[in-house]
Amino acid sequence: MYALIAILDEKTELIIKDIWKELYEKSISIYAYEVENRIPHITLASYNDLNKAEYVKQMDEFYEDKSAIDITFHSIGSFLNSGALFFSPTVTIELMEFHSNHHRYFERFNDNPNSLYLPNNWIPHCTLANRLSPEKLSEAFNYCSKRNSTIQGKIKEVALIDVTNKNKAPIVYSKELNEKNTTKV
Template structure:
């Protein structure tokens, strides 16, 4: 089991991304996101191991200090890995990077190192729309994403800690700062 801290998306964009997941399924492209129990999000970090009570107060405090983050999806991307990931990429704003760096500083102070590709300087903020896609389905997934009504403004409105595969929400906090 792994753990992730995610920034989740406002209700309107969540519905649009879930609609995209459904469109992928309707066209025979396997998303896996609904089957995993995921919700549309942008991950701040992933941990291999964690004792959740150790982070409850820190996550709650962080969420009370951070206001919702306005963003806009601007691109469809893939990672050059065997995992077959297709994602939506937001415009990377200074505020998003600042929130990410502040979060990682707090986790480091607790002695909780995240996986290297989520650390500041390495992080590629993204909202996964499909995972574990066979290589021959990636072009279709990208084409479907390009046509989806998701390239517009939205906000990141909350923070959660999940255990994954399957996804189980452990803590959830609104961003209220």
């Protein structure tokens, strides 16, 4: 199995890693440490099987001229009956177009019509904790809802990861996005 993930800027990544560490130290969640070298991310797509060489080639071409995406986390949420807690980014037109344009371009690779990452199914999120008991979920929610105010960052890179192994998710290939030109004319 493979996933395409959106990697966040260093400042935002550090905030989330600090939360992961604090949840671990408070004996609330071990999520961050269940997978070797886990990095904060937003999953954009998933695939059961993949021609990696062809996908990487297409990924390199498609993302060559794509710009970094501004992202703002205003809220936290949970999926029903999952024990998951996540930061939920503001759903902007730019974020939705970024996601849907990816799926349109890479449609031939979609081998799971029930994927939760397809357009019209996707709930963008950055996981803070997972598989928590109801008591730990409540504890994590209370902690995380008070820890931060709004977090503003960027999606700065996309990466294809191999999630075949339960305890590892190595990056197969990544592509940095272009910095936006902020010069006013």
